[in-house]
Amino acid sequence: MWGVELQRQSEVSLKRQIYRMLRDRILNGKLPAGEALPSTRELAEALKVSRNTVNEAYEMLIVEGFVLSRQGAPTRVAEGLRLEKIAEPALQKEEVPAPAFRADFRTGQPDLQHFPRYQWQQILQKTFKEMPSTEFGYSGPQGLPRLREEIAAWLYRSKGLAVDARDIFITAGATQALHLVAGLLHKEGKKILIEDPCNIGILQTFLHKGYPIAPIPVDEQGLRTEYLNGKEACAVYVTPSHQFPLGGILPAGRRAALIRFARENGLYIMEDDYDSEFRYYGDPVAPLYAMDPGRVIYVGTFSKVLFPALRIGYVILPGALHERWRSLRTYTDVQNPPFEQAALAEFLHTRKLDRHIGKMKKVYGERRQVLLSTLKEYFGDAWSLWGDAAGLHLAIAFPGLRFDDAFMIGSRQNGIRVTPVDHHSIRKGEHANKLLLGYGHLKPDEIRKGIALLHRFMNYKNE
Amino acid sequence: MWGVELQRQSEVSLKRQIYRMLRDRILNGKLPAGEALPSTRELAEALKVSRNTVNEAYEMLIVEGFVLSRQGAPTRVAEGLRLEKIAEPALQKEEVPAPAFRADFRTGQPDLQHFPRYQWQQILQKTFKEMPSTEFGYSGPQGLPRLREEIAAWLYRSKGLAVDARDIFITAGATQALHLVAGLLHKEGKKILIEDPCNIGILQTFLHKGYPIAPIPVDEQGLRTEYLNGKEACAVYVTPSHQFPLGGILPAGRRAALIRFARENGLYIMEDDYDSEFRYYGDPVAPLYAMDPGRVIYVGTFSKVLFPALRIGYVILPGALHERWRSLRTYTDVQNPPFEQAALAEFLHTRKLDRHIGKMKKVYGERRQVLLSTLKEYFGDAWSLWGDAAGLHLAIAFPGLRFDDAFMIGSRQNGIRVTPVDHHSIRKGEHANKLLLGYGHLKPDEIRKGIALLHRFMNYKNE
Numbered sequence: 001m002w003g004v005e006l007q008r009q010s011e012v013s014l015k016r017q018i019y020r021m022l023r024d025r026i027l028n029g030k031l032p033a034g035e036a037l038p039s040t041r042e043l044a045e046a047l048k049v050s051r052n053t054v055n056e057a058y059e060m061l062i063v064e065g066f067v068l069s070r071q072g073a074p075t076r077v078a079e080g081l082r083l084e085k086i087a088e089p090a091l092q093k094e095e096v097p098a099p100a101f102r103a104d105f106r107t108g109q110p111d112l113q114h115f116p117r118y119q120w121q122q123i124l125q126k127t128f129k130e131m132p133s134t135e136f137g138y139s140g141p142q143g144l145p146r147l148r149e150e151i152a153a154w155l156y157r158s159k160g161l162a163v164d165a166r167d168i169f170i171t172a173g174a175t176q177a178l179h180l181v182a183g184l185l186h187k188e189g190k191k192i193l194i195e196d197p198c199n200i201g202i203l204q205t206f207l208h209k210g211y212p213i214a215p216i217p218v219d220e221q222g223l224r225t226e227y228l229n230g231k232e233a234c235a236v237y238v239t240p241s242h243q244f245p246l247g248g249i250l251p252a253g254r255r256a257a258l259i260r261f262a263r264e265n266g267l268y269i270m271e272d273d274y275d276s277e278f279r280y281y282g283d284p285v286a287p288l289y290a291m292d293p294g295r296v297i298y299v300g301t302f303s304k305v306l307f308p309a310l311r312i313g314y315v316i317l318p319g320a321l322h323e324r325w326r327s328l329r330t331y332t333d334v335q336n337p338p339f340e341q342a343a344l345a346e347f348l349h350t351r352k353l354d355r356h357i358g359k360m361k362k363v364y365g366e367r368r369q370v371l372l373s374t375l376k377e378y379f380g381d382a383w384s385l386w387g388d389a390a391g392l393h394l395a396i397a398f399p400g401l402r403f404d405d406a407f408m409i410g411s412r413q414n415g416i417r418v419t420p421v422d423h424h425s426i427r428k429g430e431h432a433n434k435l436l437l438g439y440g441h442l443k444p445d446e447i448r449k450g451i452a453l454l455h456r457f458m459n460y461k462n463e
Numbered sequence: 464m465w466g467v468e469l470q471r472q473s474e475v476s477l478k479r480q481i482y483r484m485l486r487d488r489i490l491n492g493k494l495p496a497g498e499a500l501p502s503t504r505e506l507a508e509a510l511k512v513s514r515n516t517v518n519e520a521y522e523m524l525i526v527e528g529f530v531l532s533r534q535g536a537p538t539r540v541a542e543g544l545r546l547e548k549i550a551e552p553a554l555q556k557e558e559v560p561a562p563a564f565r566a567d568f569r570t571g572q573p574d575l576q577h578f579p580r581y582q583w584q585q586i587l588q589k590t591f592k593e594m595p596s597t598e599f600g601y602s603g604p605q606g607l608p609r610l611r612e613e614i615a616a617w618l619y620r621s622k623g624l625a626v627d628a629r630d631i632f633i634t635a636g637a638t639q640a641l642h643l644v645a646g647l648l649h650k651e652g653k654k655i656l657i658e659d660p661c662n663i664g665i666l667q668t669f670l671h672k673g674y675p676i677a678p679i680p681v682d683e684q685g686l687r688t689e690y691l692n693g694k695e696a697c698a699v700y701v702t703p704s705h706q707f708p709l710g711g712i713l714p715a716g717r718r719a720a721l722i723r724f725a726r727e728n729g730l731y732i733m734e735d736d737y738d739s740e741f742r743y744y745g746d747p748v749a750p751l752y753a754m755d756p757g758r759v760i761y762v763g764t765f766s767k768v769l770f771p772a773l774r775i776g777y778v779i780l781p782g783a784l785h786e787r788w789r790s791l792r793t794y795t796d797v798q799n800p801p802f803e804q805a806a807l808a809e810f811l812h813t814r815k816l817d818r819h820i821g822k823m824k825k826v827y828g829e830r831r832q833v834l835l836s837t838l839k840e841y842f843g844d845a846w847s848l849w850g851d852a853a854g855l856h857l858a859i860a861f862p863g864l865r866f867d868d869a870f871m872i873g874s875r876q877n878g879i880r881v882t883p884v885d886h887h888s889i890r891k892g893e894h895a896n897k898l899l900l901g902y903g904h905l906k907p908d909e910i911r912k913g914i915a916l917l918h919r920f921m922n923y924k925n926e
Contacts, residue, residue, distance in 0.1 A: 011620035016746065020623055026715075027754065059745055063851075065684075065714025081719045086726070086757055112599045121591055124802075128584055136575045136770040157474035160483055172635065176796035183671075201794065208646075208794040221528075251528025252489075256544045263549070282522055283479065291490060294549055307599040311800040331664065331671040333639035333796070337774040337803055339587075388526075 006047055014049050018057035026066050029082040036074035037067060102415035103450030107245070107393040107438035108274075110304050114363055119352060120343065127342035135338045141329035143170025143314070144341045150348035151300075151314055158277070158354065159284050167293075167316050169325055170336050174274060174301035174313040179205050180332065181297055181315060182235070184324055185268055186211050190234035195223050197424040197431055199244045202237065202272065215426040218243055220386060222250035225257040236262065236269045241276035241285040245424050245436050246395050247387015249285050258288070262295045268318075269296045275304045277357050278440075279390040280365040294318050302344065304392065304440075305357055310340055364392060370444040371437060371451070378455040392440030395421060401458075402432045414457045416450070469510055477512050481520035489529050492545040499537035500530060565878035566913030570708070570856040570901035571662075571737075573767050577826055582815060583806065590805035598801045604792035606633025606777070607804045613811035614763075614777055621740070621817065622747050630756075630779050632788055633799050637737060637764035637776040642668050643795065644760055644778060645698070647787055648731055649674050653697035658686050660887040660894060662707045665700065665735065678889035681706055683849060685713035688720040699725065699732045704739035704748040708887050708899050709858050710850015712748050721751070725758045731781075732759045738767045740820050741903075742853040743828040757781050765807065767855065767903075768820055773803055827855060833907040834900060834914070841918040855903030858884060864921075865895045877920050879913070 006017050025031040037043070040058060044051040058075055061067045069075045135144070142148070148165040155161040171177040182192065182205070192206055196215030206213050214231060217224045222243040228236070236258065240250035250258075262269050271288045279285065289298040293316070301313035317325055329335070347353050371394060375383060379398075386395040403420035411418050421434035439447055469480050488494040500506070503521060507514040521538060524530045532538045598607070605611070611628040618624040634640040645655065645668070655669050659678030669676050677694060680687045685706040691699070699721065703713035713721075725732050734751045742748065752761040756779070764776035780788055792798070810816050834857060838846060842861075849858040866883035874881050884897035902910055 011616075012623045013746075016623040019749075023749070023753075027719075056745070060749075063712060063745060064748060065712075065716055065718075078714075078716055080716050083719055083722060083754065086755070109600065112596045115599065117596075117599075121588070124591065125584070125588055128587065133575045133580075136578065136580075136772045137572065138771050153474075160475045160479040172796045175794065179795050204790075205794045208791060249526060249528075251541075253528055253541055253543050255528075256490075256546055259546060282519070282526060283476075285527055286482075286486070286523075290486075291546065292549070308601050308797075309599045309801050311796070311798070327667075328671060331638065331668045332642050333635045333774070334771075335774070337800065338772050339803065340800055 004047070006049065015053050015056040015060070018043075018047065018049070018054060019060045022057065022061060023066055026077050026081050027083050028085060031077050033077050033079045033081065035077045037076070039074070099412070100415075101412075101417045103446075103453040104417045104442070105393075105419070105437040105439070105450060105454075106417050106441075107419060107436050108304070109438055109441040110307060110392060111360065111363060111441050112307055114360060115307055116352065116356060120347065123346045123350075123352075124339065124343045127346050128339060131338065131342055135342075139335060139338050141169075141326045141335050143168070143336060144338055144345060147341045147345040147348075148314075150345045154348050154353065155300075158357075159287060161287055161290055163293075163316055167319070167322075169315050169317055169322075169329070170341060171313045171315060171329075172311045172333070172336055173303055173308075174272065174299055175201065175205055176333075177299045177301075177313045177315045178202055178237075178270065178272065179209065180325065180328055181270055181299065182206050182209055182211055183328055183332075184321055185235040185270075187234040190232055193228065193231055193233045193236040194426070195238060195243065196426040197245055197421055198237065198239070198426070199272075199274075200424045203424075203426065206237075213426075217430070218246055218248070220246065220248050221254065222246075222248035223254060223258065225254040225261065228258070228261045233265065233267055235267055237272065238269060238288070239272045239274065240288045241273050242279075242388055242390045244272075244274065245393070245419075245421055246431070246434075247391070249388050250288070255288055255291055259292045259295055262292075271296050271298045273298060273300050275391040277305050278361055278364055278392065279388070280361065280368060281389050285388075285390075289316060297321075305353065305360070306344075306347075310344070312336065312340055312344055364440055367439045367442060367444060367447060368394070370447050371439045374448050374451040378451055386434065393436050393438040395434055395436055397434045399433060403435055404428070404432060411454070411457055414453070416453055416457055418454060467510070469512065478516050478519040478523070481506075481510065481512070481517060482523045485520065485524060486529055489540050489544050490546050491548060494540050496540050496542045496544065498540045500539070502537070562875070563878075564875075564880045566909075566916045567880045567905070568856075568882070568900040568902070568913060568917075569880050569904075570882060570899050571767070572901055572904040573770060573855060574823065574826060574904050575770055577823060578770055579815065579819060583810065586809045586813075586815075587802065587806045590809050591802060594801065594805055598805075602798060602801050604632075604789045604798050606631070606799060607801055607808060610804045610808040610811075611777075613808045617811050617816065618763075621820075622750060624750055624753055626756075626779055630782070630785075632778050632780055632785075632792070633804060634776045634778060634792075635774045635796065635799055636766055636771075637735065637762050638664065638668055639796075640762045640764075640776045640778045641665055641700075641733065641735065642672065643788065643791055644733055644762065645669050645672055645674055646791055646795075647784055648698040648733075650697040653695055656691065656694055656696045656699040657889070658701055658706065659889040660708055660884055661700065661702070661889070662735075662737075663887045666887075666889065669700075676889075680893070681709055681711065683709065683711050684717065685709075685711035686717060686721065688717040688724065691721070691724045696728065696730055698730055700735065701732060701751070702735045702737065703751045704736050705742075705851055705853045707735075707737065708856070708882075708884055709894070709897075710854070712851050713751070718751055718754055722755045722758055725755075731784075734759050734761045736761060736763050738854040740768050741824055741827055741855065742851070743824065743831060744852050748851075748853075752779060760784075768816065768823070769807075769810075773807070775799065775803055775807055827903055830902045830905060830907060830910060831857070833910050834902045837911050837914040841914055849897065856899050856901040858897055858899055860897045862896060866898055867891070867895060874917070874920055877916070879916055879920055881917060 040054040044054045067075045148168040152163045152165040191212045191214040195218050216227045276284050289296040298316040383396045383398050419436040421431040503517040507517045530538045611631040615626045615628040654675045654677040658681050679690045739747050752759040761779040846859045882899040884894040
């Protein structure tokens with residue numbers, strides 16, 4: 001009758017195997033409504049298991065309402081349980097693995113080899129051991145107070161920025177910070193004004209929330225503030241310290257104009273400071289935030305100065321937004337895990353971050369020089385450099401050439417990952433002659449080999 | 464002229480102090496547009512610093528566009544930089560500290576003392592050491608493959624659930640999972656159908672996304688599926704294994720009806736399985752997911768079986784939703800940190816989770832018994848128990864009494880944290896005679912003391 005072989009070596013218990021067999025037959029109609037199950041003795045004998053095992057399987061079916069049991073009567077299948085079997089359509093489920101590139105000039109990728117992994121491990125261990133057991137529960141949507149205090153102290157000593165630790169809110173990286181800030185600032189029918197070109201990922205973050213955006217053009221100095229006037233907006237997104245991707249430093253005059261625009265229109269400015277720690281001549285540029293902490297929401301991240309997997313960023317919020325932020329974060333994903341927060345606090349406290357940044361500025365600065373001189377060697381004077389000497393990528397223009405998504409795809413097919421600026425443009429065309437070359441993660445040799453490949457590919461293309 | 468004292472012991476460099484002093488005077492108009500800065504020699508003498516320090520400060524002002532410098536001419540303040548000083552309104556910025564309770568029956572709080580912290584630390588250390596350096600970068604929105612495989616294996620051995628690891632997506636906890644799933648399923652003008660009462664936090668998660676919801680009544684068996692018919696909906700949210708808060712196990716007949724409703728209306732079911740691992744008599748209830756993996760999105764979490772600070776949950780998604788999920792997660796917060804993921808994978812692989820759950824079922828089961836007998840001792844037969852013997856809280860009814868938010872506030876003022884079921888109700892009133900008592904985190908003594916306090920308070924209230 002049962003024609004079923006129980007798997008005696010399986011990790012699934014025998015009672016659960018019997019339960020599943022019966023449940024499946026009930027659902028597919030082989031055991032119809034009202035049908036009596038065999039007695040436990042009978043089924044135990046047929047399946048060669050103990051009667052107790054069958055009893056437990058029946059108990060599971062009873063608890064979940066698949067069968068009804070009445071004292072003295074046989075256990076019968078409940079009504080209305082038959083479900084058509086629907087096969088899930090076969091789909092390609094694999095994540096497409098990233099192809100291997102012979103030249104990988106992707107942007108936003110810090111070096112992962114120079115990170116003091118052993119030091120971090122020691123700190124992680126120490127802070128884990130010392131963590132109060134309450135922090136294994138829910139420790140609140142704002143982030144650990146000791147991390148917020150260490151970030152405030154670090155911003156003061158590294159950028160001269162005076163920030164109250166109570167205005168700092170820890171996030172799971174800059175993307176989440178902007179995702180949440182956009183949620184706080186969104187007003188029905190009003191747009192988010194955004195630099196064009198801008199990081200396409202950030203643009204997607206706003207678009208995924210369904211918020212309307214309007215592009216504001218960017219030139220070699222950053223956002224062209226004269227285009228702000230008259231716009232009905234709820235927020236402005238800017239990268240004033242090092243415009244992504246073109247590299248400009250927003251000059252004081254435009255900063256003042258931007259703040260006046262925000263004040264006059266009662267809106268907030270999102271300042272995304274994604275990599276200004278790495279400036280190769282002179283000190284880091286002062287954040288826009290310093291000019292008006294009541295109107296500017298500063299977004300910082302440790303993905304570039306440490307490593308992306310840390311998933312720690314932060315926002316500095318005006319007091320008027322604190323309560324709504326706490327509520328929004330709580331109902332979005334509650335809080336960051338405390339372990340990385342505690343380790344980062346200690347890493348900051350012991351000035352290891354300052355030393356790491358100092359070291360990486362040298363490493364990245366040298367790579368930048370290698371990239372510049374190799375470009376000169378291969379492309380002569382056919383190109384020109386855009387933007388400030390900062391960050392982990394170059395923006396370069398080749399007057400007369402045009403790079404588009406087709407160029408990007410073609411280069412990829414040749415094993416070269418390189419991004420046209422237009423990939424990050426909202427209105428395509430204006431910056432079509434510019435390319436982005438990320439170099440932070442590349443060794444000098446890889447840079448030289450990569451540019452040689454790019455040169456060969458571009459010559460081939462232009463023939 | 465300058466009347467300024469430089470802080471020679473400060474962590475802020477002298478050049479940055481000079482830069483800030485000049486910048487502030489430019490912004491507040493004390494140094495108006497066109498005004499010439501003193502020569503570097505002059506200012507260096509006045510401030511008793513090296514000329515080079517002043518030079519560097521001027522360089523910062525030039526780079527940021529506060530002043531304009533021309534060869535042979537004095538450095539002058541740029542145009543249009545004056546900004547009115549706006550003081551931020553003084554606000555209460557402190558997070559209100561949670562009051563200390565003499566009796567704390569909050570729900571959803573696992574025990575944090577019995578967690579094998581030392582074991583976890585060893586595993587964290589081992590997996591950190593072994594982690595490939597690529598995982599310090601971006602490792603993808605779906606989560607580490609080895610964790611997904613371990614979760615699939617654990618679901619199979621513990622719940623008999625056969626799941627393809629490629630259908631599992633790691634999240635930063637169940638709240639984030641539901642936040643993202645709601646985003647995937649939302650359709651303009653259609654409602655999310657939700658159990659009433661339900662976890663108020665989950666309700667808030669949907670409401671914070673701006674999605675319309677409609678309550679479906681719950682009885683002692685869970686969702687009353689007869690109320691589904693005719694509803695224009697995009698999704699249904701249910702807790703079929705252990706309804707929150709009332710504790711019912713959704714019977715097979717209603718499960719089949721729910722799945723038929725989803726199929727006929729082309730919508731998905733969100734199954735929130737928040738604590739079914741802890742069932743004190745018999746095996747865990749089988750997930751609804753087993754009945755139709757194409758229509759049910761299963762949401763699981765490790766916050767209750769391990770500890771909330773882990774911030775790891777997961778969803779099991781039909782293939783049709785994979786691509787959109789990856790995109791949504793990428794543009795929401797990119798990914799989970801890999802460190803906790805790797806440790807959890809190892810904790811699962813070595814069966815430590817199975818053992819921990821076995822141990823905690825005993826601990827929690829005993830606490831549940833203590834709570835039941837203490838209730839009996841103090842309240843006699845004035846109350847009755849609702850729901851299955853599972854999870855970390857009791858729902859009890861006191862026929863004839865009414866508990867509302869005022870009762871909750873009053874009890875809190877008396878040092879007792881206890882939640883009326885109505886706190887979680889969308890339409891108030893129907894379950895006004897029921898209370899929730901979380902016991903997972905309480906030692907037997909704390910339970911006895913807490914019930915004594917509650918009894919005294921309730922008698923006082925009723926006098």
